[in-house]
Amino acid sequence: MAMSSNWSLSSSFQTLTPSKPKAKPLLLRRGIGKKAIAMSLSQETAASGLQVVEGNGGLPKVSLSSIHGSKAEIYLFGGCITSWKLANGKDLLFVRPDAVFNGKKPISGGIPHCFPQFGPGAMQQHGFGRNMNWSIAGSENNEGDPIVTLELKDDPYSRSMWDFSFQALYKVTLNSKSLSTVLTITNTDKKPFSFSTALHTYFRASVEGASVKGLKGCATLNKDPDPSNPLEGKEEREVITFPGFVDCVYLNAPNELQLDNGLGDTITIRNKNWSDAVLWNPHLQMEACYKDFVCVENAQIGNIQLEPEQSWVAEQYISAD
Numbered sequence: 001m002a003m004s005s006n007w008s009l010s011s012s013f014q015t016l017t018p019s020k021p022k023a024k025p026l027l028l029r030r031g032i033g034k035k036a037i038a039m040s041l042s043q044e045t046a047a048s049g050l051q052v053v054e055g056n057g058g059l060p061k062v063s064l065s066s067i068h069g070s071k072a073e074i075y076l077f078g079g080c081i082t083s084w085k086l087a088n089g090k091d092l093l094f095v096r097p098d099a100v101f102n103g104k105k106p107i108s109g110g111i112p113h114c115f116p117q118f119g120p121g122a123m124q125q126h127g128f129g130r131n132m133n134w135s136i137a138g139s140e141n142n143e144g145d146p147i148v149t150l151e152l153k154d155d156p157y158s159r160s161m162w163d164f165s166f167q168a169l170y171k172v173t174l175n176s177k178s179l180s181t182v183l184t185i186t187n188t189d190k191k192p193f194s195f196s197t198a199l200h201t202y203f204r205a206s207v208e209g210a211s212v213k214g215l216k217g218c219a220t221l222n223k224d225p226d227p228s229n230p231l232e233g234k235e236e237r238e239v240i241t242f243p244g245f246v247d248c249v250y251l252n253a254p255n256e257l258q259l260d261n262g263l264g265d266t267i268t269i270r271n272k273n274w275s276d277a278v279l280w281n282p283h284l285q286m287e288a289c290y291k292d293f294v295c296v297e298n299a300q301i302g303n304i305q306l307e308p309e310q311s312w313v314a315e316q317y318i319s320a321d
């Protein structure tokens with residue numbers, strides 16, 4: 001499979017001592033007071049093409065601009081990428097009209113994290129990663145393309161649900177026609193833990209014209225009609241469309257899928273080490289917006305167990321040609 005030249009991952013599991021990226025640290029650090037955050041807003045940071053600005057609800061938002069014209073936005077709350085615009089100004093991601101930006105409820109749209117649980121399970125459906133504040137651990141600029149690394153660590157809130165010490169690093173790179181992410185989960189505890197995770201990507205779409213290719217032959221867990229009792233099956237379709245409610249897990253999904261968003265764009269979704277995929281459209285359960293998006297999610301549905309100091313790494317690379 002062809003990958004871009006900056007696409008490299010030596011191994012999926014690495015034993016390493018958790019470390020900060022080498023890039024120059026920015027002002028917004030974890031645990032910093034509100035006042036300090038306010039002071040650092042609007043500041044042009046060390047790496048060009050990257051700014052921290054005030055987003056909806058006053059939440060800090062990282063704004064990325066490539067010299068090639070593409071743009072992206074990431075809320076530190078939830079480490080959620082809410083916008084990915086090509087040079088032509090088209091935003092390929094979708095934020096639901098009912099999304100709230102109050103720093104409490106997860107942002108419904110863009111690319112929310114499901115961590116440390118895809119769900120359903122012991123804690124809230126998609127875990128706590130999407131409703132905690134991530135911090136900026138570093139930034140770079142590679143030939144005009146901005147790169148930012150966000151970090152999430154355990155705190156009393158996460159420990160109230162999942163009593164482990166962890167570090168999540170999320171490196172986001174914006175290129176002219178692509179957006180890539182590397183998620184690294186490290187066990188910083190003294191005991192093993194297990195987790196599941198997903199990138200719950202909401203793609204802007206015209207649902208009637210949208211389709212996904214690449215999943216034929218996969219084993220499926222279909223949550224339609226009963227989400228609490230998924231039906232096991234096998235995907236027989238070359239081209240999957242969204243004629244009604246869709247909520248299906250694809251196990252051992254391939255490393256490359258293609259989404260036709262029904263709006264004139266073909267989006268290639270490549271991954272390394274995201275083992276599974278999920279397709280979701282709520283249909284009439286969300287009458288106000290279901291026609292305007294489809295979720296195509298890279299996921300790790302089965303639990304990953306990490307020993308102390310061990311890391312799990314997975315990459316996603318979405319591009320529009």
Ligand SMILES: O=P(O)(O)OC[C@H]1O[C@@H](O)[C@H](O)[C@@H](O)[C@@H]1O
Pocket residue numbers: 108109125126200223227247248278279280297
């Ligand atoms: O939490 P959100 O963004 O509303 O998404 C919920 C949906 O997320 C999907 O990933 C699940 O497969 C669905 O079962 C679930 O209903």
